[in-house]
Amino acid sequence: MLTTLWLLLCFALPVQESPFSISCPNHKHCQLALLSNNDIILHCNAPGAQWQFFRSLKSTWGSSSTTNLNMETMLNGSLLIKNPLPYHTGIYNCNDKDGKKVMRYEIDFQDVLTLRITHKDLDQKTLQNESLSLSSKELVFTHWEPWQDCNRCGVPGERKRLGYCYIQKSLENPIPCWLYLGDKKLWSSRLRPEMQVETCHIPCTLTDVEYVIFDNFQLRNKAGSARLTCPLGSIYRPVFWEANDLSLTWKDQLSGKSISTIMDTSNGGSWLQVFQPAIYRCFVHQELMAQFNSKATRKEKANSVLEGLNMMILVGMVLAVLGCLLKQFRFSQSRRINKMLLVK
Incomplete structure (x- = not known):
């Protein structure tokens, strides 16, 4: 249960997001698109692993270090990439301690700042396919991931799916846009990722947990x-x-x-x-x-205290006035009784 996991961590760590783990089941080679600025873990089951990173440099792949501040090799051999940027698009090779290649990831970190968001219930349209003219005709389109689970149960919620920019040349296999383009200086409003949202409503199957x-x-x-x-x-x-x-x-x-x-x-x-x-x-x-x-800020607390003091002063003044009136009333009654006795 996610809640159980978090309860074990919440008192020891600051509030933070959790990296999303990426793996290639039954394969040693993955080519995929992801979004920048979102932490990920590239799975590699090779303790003592060494990672190599290659980025596109003038139509070739140049080696770069994975020892910079946003990349960290974990104890199990996987690679944690914090806040990846489009600049980190490239090839990630995981080698075991003997130098043998275990995994190869080709990743396009597409710029999340250009993410186009649409909602089906608002009749907002997703991007259409377009042709991109380079050396020949290439088709630019959005490759959609499966819908994520509904984010709520028992009440109306929403679900989303992510779409990534891909380019397909004639009958060849499609490739994520910036893995295909490399370091080519090309700008188009079509070269961007998407997120589509729709309303959903599903019954609850999980047991309720107390509020944290x-x-x-x-x-x-x-x-x-x-x-x-x-x-x-x-x-x-x-x-x-x-x-x-x-x-x-x-x-x-x-x-x-x-x-x-x-x-x-x-x-x-x-x-x-x-x-x-x-x-x-x-x-x-x-x-x-x-x-x-x-929670109230110091200013709000000060205002609250001041309001309390003002209320106490007001109540005190009202009580003082009532006391004076009561005293005056008793004094008037006493004088009236004395006058009656003198008349008799």
């Missing part, structure tokens, strides 16, 4: 906002947010109806920018991962 009170937050900056991160969230996983039990949807955000929150498009909504205090919850694979409670 994970963190508190304050609206800190000048804009009065805060950024929340859903633990284990990723653009490659179904993520769902709610605020005060109300669903936050891509449909509302893309149609302009959502004004108090913004789901970050670069990571599939794993980050949520909030502008109003509320109780926010996030789910991954339909499991509750975290709850974020808004």
Whole structure:
């Protein structure tokens, strides 16, 4: 269970996203497209493995080091790539401790900043196929991944699928755009990845778990906002947010109806920018991962204390006035009784 895993980690680690693991079942060679700025792990079951990275340099593949700050070889031999950029598009070879090649990944990290997002329920259209003229006619199209699971169960939710830019030349196999183009200086609005969203509604099959009170937050900056991160969230996983039990949807955000929150498009909504205090919850694979409670800032606390003091002063003044009136009333009654006695 994802929740069990996170409960073991949440008190020891800061809130962060979880890398998405990539593997090639029954194959030693993979060619695939991914999105930049989203952490991944390239699987290689070879303890003591050494990785080689080759990028396109003037129509050839030049070797580069994998020892830079955003790449780390793990104990099991896999390679962790943090915040990959389009610049990291290339070939990744995993060699065992004897230098024998174990795995080969050809990866196109497509620029997530150019990601086109559409929603089927809003009748928004995906990109159409186009011809790209280089040395001959090439067809540019979107290769769609399967739909991810619905991000919520028991209530209406949404599901998404990712689409990557591919180029096909005549009858040859299609290739991810920037693996095909290499370092060619070519710009086209068609050379971009996509994400499509649609509404879904499925029954729940998982057992309910208690809410995880994970963190508190304050609206800190000048804009009065805060950024929340859903633990284990990723653009490659179904993520769902709610605020005060109300669903936050891509449909509302893309149609302009959502004004108090913004789901970050670069990571599939794993980050949520909030502008109003509320109780926010996030789910991954339909499991509750975290709850974020808004807490008062020092200014708000000071205002609250000041309001309390003002209320106490006001109550004191009212009581003092009532006391004076009561005293005056008793004094008037006493004088009236004395006058009656004198008359008698």
